[in-house]
Amino acid sequence: MPQLSAWMGAGVVAAGVSAALIAGVDTAGADTGSDTSGSAGASASDSADRGPRATGDSARESRKPNLSNRTEASGGDGDSGDTSVGDAEPADPSEKSGADETADDTGAGTAPEPSDVDVDDTADQLPEGDAETVPDLDTEPSGVDDLPPVSPEPQDAAIEAEVPAAAEQASVAAPPTAPATVGTVAAQQVSATVAPTATLAAPESRSLQDVIQSLVMEIIGAAVRFVSGPPVTPPGSNVTVRSSRLEITDGRTVRADWYYPDGDEPPQRLIYLQHGYLGIGPMYSYTASWLAERTNSIVVAPTLSSNRYVRDGFWLGDDQAHRATADLLLGDRDALTASAVAAGLIRKYGPDAVLPQSFTLVGHSLGAGVAAGAAGYYADAVLAAGGTNHLAGIVLLDGAPPAGVLAGALDKLDGLGGYIPVFELGAPKESGVRPVDDALNDHRPGRFNGVVLDGGQHLDAMQGGSRLIQYVSYLYRGFPTEQNKSAAQTFLAGWVNDIFAGRIDPSTGACEEDGCDGVYGLPGQSLSVETPAGPATGVVIGTAVAPTRTVFDPVAAGALLSARPTVIRLLIDS
Numbered sequence: 311m312p313q314l315s316a317w318m319g320a321g322v323v324a325a326g327v328s329a330a331l332i333a334g335v336d337t338a339g340a341d342t343g344s345d346t347s348g349s350a351g352a353s354a355s356d357s358a359d360r361g362p363r364a365t366g367d368s369a370r371e372s373r374k375p376n377l378s379n380r381t382e383a384s385g386g387d388g389d390s391g392d393t394s395v396g397d398a399e400p401a402d403p404s405e406k407s408g409a410d411e412t413a414d415d416t417g418a419g420t421a422p423e424p425s426d427v428d429v430d431d432t433a434d435q436l437p438e439g440d441a442e443t444v445p446d447l448d449t450e451p452s453g454v455d456d457l458p459p460v461s462p463e464p465q466d467a468a469i470e471a472e473v474p475a476a477a478e479q480a481s482v483a484a485p486p487t488a489p490a491t492v493g494t495v496a497a498q499q500v501s502a503t504v505a506p507t508a509t510l511a512a513p514e515s516r517s518l519q520d521v522i523q524s525l526v527m528e529i530i531g532a533a534v535r536f537v538s539g540p541p542v543t544p545p546g547s548n549v550t551v552r553s554s555r556l557e558i559t560d561g562r563t564v565r566a567d568w569y570y571p572d573g574d575e576p577p578q579r580l581i582y583l584q585h586g587y588l589g590i591g592p593m594y595s596y597t598a599s600w601l602a603e604r605t606n607s608i609v610v611a612p613t614l615s616s617n618r619y620v621r622d623g624f625w626l627g628d629d630q631a632h633r634a635t636a637d638l639l640l641g642d643r644d645a646l647t648a649s650a651v652a653a654g655l656i657r658k659y660g661p662d663a664v665l666p667q668s669f670t671l672v673g674h675s676l677g678a679g680v681a682a683g684a685a686g687y688y689a690d691a692v693l694a695a696g697g698t699n700h701l702a703g704i705v706l707l708d709g710a711p712p713a714g715v716l717a718g719a720l721d722k723l724d725g726l727g728g729y730i731p732v733f734e735l736g737a738p739k740e741s742g743v744r745p746v747d748d749a750l751n752d753h754r755p756g757r758f759n760g761v762v763l764d765g766g767q768h769l770d771a772m773q774g775g776s777r778l779i780q781y782v783s784y785l786y787r788g789f790p791t792e793q794n795k796s797a798a799q800t801f802l803a804g805w806v807n808d809i810f811a812g813r814i815d816p817s818t819g820a821c822e823e824d825g826c827d828g829v830y831g832l833p834g835q836s837l838s839v840e841t842p843a844g845p846a847t848g849v850v851i852g853t854a855v856a857p858t859r860t861v862f863d864p865v866a867a868g869a870l871l872s873a874r875p876t877v878i879r880l881l882i883d884s
Contacts, residue, residue: 523619524619524620524621527617528617531615531616531617534588534779535590537776537778538592538774538779539776540553541592541598541775542774542775543595544596544600544775547600547603548571549571549572549603550570550654551567551568551570551595552567553568554649554652554653555652556610556645556646557645558614558635559630559637562624565590567592567595567598567612567653568650569598569599569601569609569610570654571607576660577607577666578666579608579666579668579670579702579810580607580610580666580668581598581601581602581607581609581670581672581806582612582669582672583598583672584612584672584674584677585772586626586674586675587626587710588616589674589675591611593772593774593779594772595611595774596774597773597802600799601672601806605803605806605807605810607810608666610646610649626677626680631683632682632683632686632687633683633684636683636687636688639684640688647665669702670703670704670810671701672704672802673705673709674708675709678706678709678716679709681706681709682704683712683715685701685704685719685722685730686718686723689723689726693725702730702812703805703809704733705733705735706733708736708770711746713745716745728816729814731805732754732759733758734747734760734762735760735770735801736761736762736851737762737763737767738762738764738765738766747759747851747852756833756852757817757818757820757833757852758818758819758833759850761837761848762848763798763847763848764846764847765791767790767794770794770797773799791843792841792844793841793843793846794846796841796842803827804828804829805827807828808827830850831850832850833850833854834850834853835849835854836850
């Protein structure tokens with residue numbers, strides 16, 4: 311018990327530190343600008359000069375899951391063996407150490423956590439029998455062990471365990487390539503092209519300060535995972551959540567939480583939800599569950615490392631993450647499909663279930679940079695291959711993308727030919743400057759580009775099942791009102807429904823049809839949304855256009871006479 315208390319105390323303290331960093335670094339370091347330019351495709355991290363990095367844009371090898379080898383779990387076997395991807399043998403949970411589990415979650419090795427709640431641990435806590443027959447369970451077993459085993463990551467002698475050896479070698483040996491081109495299923499498939507580039511030089515040595523900062527970031531990340539726990543769904547939700555591994559780039563796997571709405575038919579919509587700086591997927595489990603249920607969409611929420619000092623530079627705010635996310639959504643989506651199958655896609659919807667083609671990107675805070683950056687690279691690939699676009703739209707949640715990323719993405723999206731909505735649900739800034747609003751207004755003036763909630767906070771839309779992590783985060787970032795928390799879900803789900811349904815008018819950027827689910831208005835207009843806690847208000851992004859005013863100025867009678875021909879004026883005078 312003393313050890314447990316010590317770990318919990320350390321977890322709370324570290325979570326407080328992480329929340330403080332969320333409050334300051336997330337928006338201060340990203341929203342107000344960074345050394346990244348989306349149009350130029352430059353790196354977004356401060357460690358841009360710390361050595362070469364894997365670009366994440368090389369063509370993937372085929373990784374289609376071999377569904378013929380899948381074995382369904384029967385009543386007494388539980389859920390942990392319901393699927394098998396490829397021909398690889400499933401990993402033995404007993405052979406996986408705490409350090410390996412921690413490394414898997416972030417793509418970086420950290421110190422083992424005796425009390426860490428990881429994906430694999432949830433399966434051991436389930437009763438015997440089929441997990442889906444237990445009505446009160448919020449979380450099904452993870453299915454992580456159904457994927458091929460991940461090679462253990464050796465630790466560097468200089469405390470640099472945060473980089474998997476395979477990924478580090480790839481960053482040196484494998485030259486960066488152009489992003490994989492788009493493809494669609496069946497007749498719409500497009501082959502990928504690869505443009506060779508120069509071989510990278512050996513990585514530069516890091517300073518002691520970088521090593522220490524990296525270690526601190528890993529400790530904070532471990533504490534956040536410990537306190538947050540596994541993803542859970544809200545009470546009474548008709549959504550199933552399961553977790554698995556996702557190979558986001560060749561040789562690098564991360565955790566991914568999959569949310570499946572109940573129903574007889576597989577959903578035809580996919581939402582890719584990216585967390586913010588120092589956050590993880592489970593911190594958004596309620597948000598993801600509501601999205602899945604209210605929009606009838608499959609939602610995937612991957613967890614990326616927030617360690618900006620990682621040796622190869624692959625972290626949430628880096629350009630590599632933008633490229634890798636775009637690659638996941640192109641072509642046959644082998645890696646994404648393998649992760650979904652391991653998380654129970656086939657078990658949930660049947661052997662013929664496939665991932666939906668149409669998708670929407672949703673990103674919170676620095677995760678908005680991933681959503682925007684990935685959209686830009688996705689558009690590049692579609693245009694280069696002459697493929698079919700499946701990106702329905704983008705929603706940013708108080709976005710803080712690196713400087714230039716959103717503007718560059720908007721330029722590229724305009725090149726696709728059709729109008730792709732990009733909405734922002736924001737909160738007021740103390741400085742009064744909102745770069746996201748400026749980028750949207752510059753590229754799409756006069757259109758509906760989103761709403762800023764009155765009295766809104768940065769974490770209005772970040773809602774999960776851990777009360778402790780929510781409280782500590784709110785303590786440092788500001789407590790959202792119940793009205794705004796509810797309104798955030800209403801705005802988000804309504805916009806996503808209209809985006810998927812194709813109801814957004816390109817000329818106004820708003821839904822102009824009957825039966826719109828979202829709430830819209832003119833630039834500068836005040837809006838009000840009814841919630842169970844009372845009305846929530848906000849202002850539409852943009853400046854109200856002053857109406858043109860016509861002034862009636864009657865013409866003098868003498869002027870009318872002077873304008874008449876001379877003959878007529880003489881007749882009138884006589």
